[in-house]
Amino acid sequence: MSHNQDELFRLVDYSADAAERIGYSNYSYWRSVLQNFLKKKSAVVMAGVFFFLVIFSFIALAISKYDYATLVPESSLAFIEPNSEYWFGTDNLGRDYWCQVWYAAQTSIKLALIVALGECVVGLIIGCLWGYVRVLDRPLTEVYNIINNVPNIIYMTLIALLVGQSFTIMAVAMIAFGWLIMARNVRNLVLMYRDREYNLASRCLGTPVRRVLTKNIFPYLVSVVILRLALSIPGTIALESTLSYLGLGLGLETPSLGVLLRNARNSFLDEPYLLIFPAVIVSLITITFYLVGNAFSDAADPRNHV
Amino acid sequence: MIKYTIKRLLQSLLTVLVVATIVFLLLRMLPNEYYFTEDQVNKLSEEEKNERLRAAGLLDPIGEQLLRYYGGLVRFDFGDSRRIQTGVPVLKVISERFMVSMRLGVSALLIALAIGIPLGILQAMNKDKIPDHIGTAYTVFINAVPPLVSYSLILVFGAHVLGLPSLYSTRRPGISSILPIACLSLASIAHYALWTRRYMVDEMNKDYIRLARIKGMSNRNIMIRHVLKNAFVPLAQYIPASFLLTISGSLLAERFFSTPGMGPLLTDAISRYDLNVVQGCVVIYATLGVIGVFLGDVLMMIFDPRIRLVGKGETR
Numbered sequence: 001m002s003h004n005q006d007e008l009f010r011l012v013d014y015s016a017d018a019a020e021r022i023g024y025s026n027y028s029y030w031r032s033v034l035q036n037f038l039k040k041k042s043a044v045v046m047a048g049v050f051f052f053l054v055i056f057s058f059i060a061l062a063i064s065k066y067d068y069a070t071l072v073p074e075s076s077l078a079f080i081e082p083n084s085e086y087w088f089g090t091d092n093l094g095r096d097y098w099c100q101v102w103y104a105a106q107t108s109i110k111l112a113l114i115v116a117l118g119e120c121v122v123g124l125i126i127g128c129l130w131g132y133v134r135v136l137d138r139p140l141t142e143v144y145n146i147i148n149n150v151p152n153i154i155y156m157t158l159i160a161l162l163v164g165q166s167f168t169i170m171a172v173a174m175i176a177f178g179w180l181i182m183a184r185n186v187r188n189l190v191l192m193y194r195d196r197e198y199n200l201a202s203r204c205l206g207t208p209v210r211r212v213l214t215k216n217i218f219p220y221l222v223s224v225v226i227l228r229l230a231l232s233i234p235g236t237i238a239l240e241s242t243l244s245y246l247g248l249g250l251g252l253e254t255p256s257l258g259v260l261l262r263n264a265r266n267s268f269l270d271e272p273y274l275l276i277f278p279a280v281i282v283s284l285i286t287i288t289f290y291l292v293g294n295a296f297s298d299a300a301d302p303r304n305h306v
Numbered sequence: 307m308i309k310y311t312i313k314r315l316l317q318s319l320l321t322v323l324v325v326a327t328i329v330f331l332l333l334r335m336l337p338n339e340y341y342f343t344e345d346q347v348n349k350l351s352e353e354e355k356n357e358r359l360r361a362a363g364l365l366d367p368i369g370e371q372l373l374r375y376y377g378g379l380v381r382f383d384f385g386d387s388r389r390i391q392t393g394v395p396v397l398k399v400i401s402e403r404f405m406v407s408m409r410l411g412v413s414a415l416l417i418a419l420a421i422g423i424p425l426g427i428l429q430a431m432n433k434d435k436i437p438d439h440i441g442t443a444y445t446v447f448i449n450a451v452p453p454l455v456s457y458s459l460i461l462v463f464g465a466h467v468l469g470l471p472s473l474y475s476t477r478r479p480g481i482s483s484i485l486p487i488a489c490l491s492l493a494s495i496a497h498y499a500l501w502t503r504r505y506m507v508d509e510m511n512k513d514y515i516r517l518a519r520i521k522g523m524s525n526r527n528i529m530i531r532h533v534l535k536n537a538f539v540p541l542a543q544y545i546p547a548s549f550l551l552t553i554s555g556s557l558l559a560e561r562f563f564s565t566p567g568m569g570p571l572l573t574d575a576i577s578r579y580d581l582n583v584v585q586g587c588v589v590i591y592a593t594l595g596v597i598g599v600f601l602g603d604v605l606m607m608i609f610d611p612r613i614r615l616v617g618k619g620e621t622r
Binding site: 145149151154157158162231234237241242245248257258261265268272278279282283290291 | 591
C-alpha cells in the first residue's frame with residue numbers, strides 16, 4: 001500500500017505506430033502448422049525415416065551390382081541366401097533380389113504419390129463445387145452413390161481387361177475411383193462452414209467466392225485433406241499389391257510389391273528372406289507415412305493453433 | 307413407420323436395379339472374342355462365331371438384351387453359368403461358394419466382435435496408459451501395412467510355428483480354415499477396437515458422466531451402464547452390413563489361401579466371360595449392401611429409442 005499511484009501507471013503519448021502493432025497479429029497459418037508439427041519429436045523422427053527410405057531407394061539401385069533391366073533368369077542361381085554377392089539373395093528364377101526389392105519399393109512410392117496427388121486435386125475441386133454450388137448437390141450425390149455401390153474390383157477387372165495393364169492405366173484408374181472419398185469429406189466440411197456467420201458477413205461485404213473458398217474455408221479443409229492423404233498412400237500401396245497379386249495390376253515385367261509377393265507365395269515358406277525384405281521395407285514406408293500424416297493433420301487443424 | 311419402410315425398400319430396389327444395369331452395360335463393352343476360348347477363336351470361322359453369338363442372344367440390340375435381363379431378374383432367374391461350371395444355374399453355382407465364404411466370414415466376424423470390442427473398452431478405460439498404446443500400435447499396424455504383407459506374415463507364422471496347413475483344402479475344412487479366418491478377423495478386430503475406443507472416449511467426456519462420478523457411482527458401473535451402452539449405438543449400425551458382407555467373401559484372403567468362396571468367383575467370372583455369373587454376383591452384392599444399411603438403421607433405432615426413422619430417407 002505504500003506505492004504511489006504514479007509509480008504503477010505512467011502516461012504514454014499516442015503513437016500511431018504502436019497502435020498498429022497491437023491491432024495486427026503476425027499469425028501465419030503455415031508457420032503455425034510447421035511449429036506445431038516440429039513440437040512432436042516422434043513424428044519428426046518418422047518423417048526422417050520416411051525420407052531416408054525414399055532417398056535410399058535411389059542410392060540402393062545406383063550401388064546395386066545388378067541392373068534391373070539386364071536381369072536374366074538363371075535357374076542354377078535360384079534361392080541363394082543373402083550373401084556379399086547377392087545382398088538380398090536371389091529369387092526363384094535366380095535373379096538378384098536386392099535390386100528387385102528396391103525397384104518395387106520405388107514403384108510403390110511413385111504410384112502412391114501420383115495417385116494421392118491426383119485424388120487430392122480432383123477431390124478438392126469436385127468437393128468444393130459439390131459443397132458450394134447448391135444445384136450440383138443432387139447430381140453429384142447420385143454419381144457418388146452409383147460409383148460407390150458397384151464393387152470397385154469390377155471396375156478394376158474390366159479396366160485391366162479392356163484397356164490393359166500398365167503403370168499409367170493403373171494410376172489413372174485409381175485416381176478415377178479414389179477421388180470419391182476425398183470429395184465427400186471436402187463436401188461435408190464445405191457444407192458445414194459455407195453458411196457460418198463469418199462467411200455470411202464476408203459475402204455481404206462483397207468478398208469474391210474464390211477468396212471465401214481459399215481464405216475462409218480452405219484452412220479448415222487442410223487437416224482433413226492431409227489426413228486423407230495419410231490414409232490414401234498406404235491404401236494405394238495395399239490396393240496395388242492386392243491387384244497385382246490377383247494378376248489385375250501391374251504386369252509381371254514391372255516389379256512391385258504385389259508382383260514380388262505373388263512370385264514368392266509358393267517359396268517364402270521355405271525361404272523366408274523372400275518375404276521379409278520386401279515386407280519390412282514397404283511396411284516401414286507405409287507406417288512412417290501414416291504416422292507422419294496423422295501428426296501433420298493434427299498440426300494443420302487451425303483449432304489446435306494458439 | 308410402415309410407410310417409411312416401404313419407401314426405403316423401394317429406394318433400395320431402385321439402387322440395386324441401377325447397379326445391375328450399369329454392370330450389365332459395362333460387361334457388354336467387353337469385346338466378343340472373350341466369348342470363345344483361345345482354341346475356338348483359332349478354329350471357328352467367322353460365320354460359326356456369329357452363329358454362336360446369335361444363339362446366345364449377344365448380337366441382339368442392347369435394349370432387347372436388357373429387357374430380357376430384367377425379365378429374368380423379376381423371376382430370380384440369372385441364367386446358366388457358361389464357363390465356371392458349364393450349364394449349372396447361376397444361383398446354384400453361387401450358393402455353393404456362398405456357404406464356404408459365409409462359414410469363414412461369420413466365424414471371423416464373431417471373433418472380431420469378441421476381441422475387438424473388449425479391446426476397445428480396455429483401451430478407453432486405460433486411456434493414455436500402456437494397454438491403450440498397445441491397442442493403438444495394433445490398429446496403426448493394421449491400417450498402414452498392406453494386407454498382402456500381413457497375410458503373408460500370418461501364413462509364415464501359422465505354417466512354420468504352429469504347423470497349420472498353408473492352403474485351404476475341402477478334405478480338411480476345419481483345420482485349414484484357421485489361417486484364413488485369422489487373416490479375415492485381423493482387420494475387423496482393429497476396426498471394432500478403434501471405433502469402440504473412439505465412441506467411448508467421446509461419451510466419457512460428457513457432462514452426465516461427470517455427474518454420475520460426482521454422485522459416487524463406481525467406475526465399473528459408469529462404464530457398463532452408461533458409457534458402453536451409449537457408445538454401442540453408433541457401432542451397432544455397421545454390424546448387419548458387415549455380417550451380410552461376409553457372404554461376399556474377401557477377394558484377397560480367399561485367393562491367397564485358395565478358398566473356393568465367393569471372393570475369387572467374381573474376378574474369375576469376369577476374366578472368363580461368364581456374364582451370367584458376374585451379373586448374379588453383382589445383384590447379390592448390391593442387395594446385401596443395401597439391406598445391410600437398412601438393418602443397421604433399424605438396429606440403431608432399437609438400441610436408442612430417441613432415434614426415430616423419419617421420412618426423406620434421413621436416419622438421424
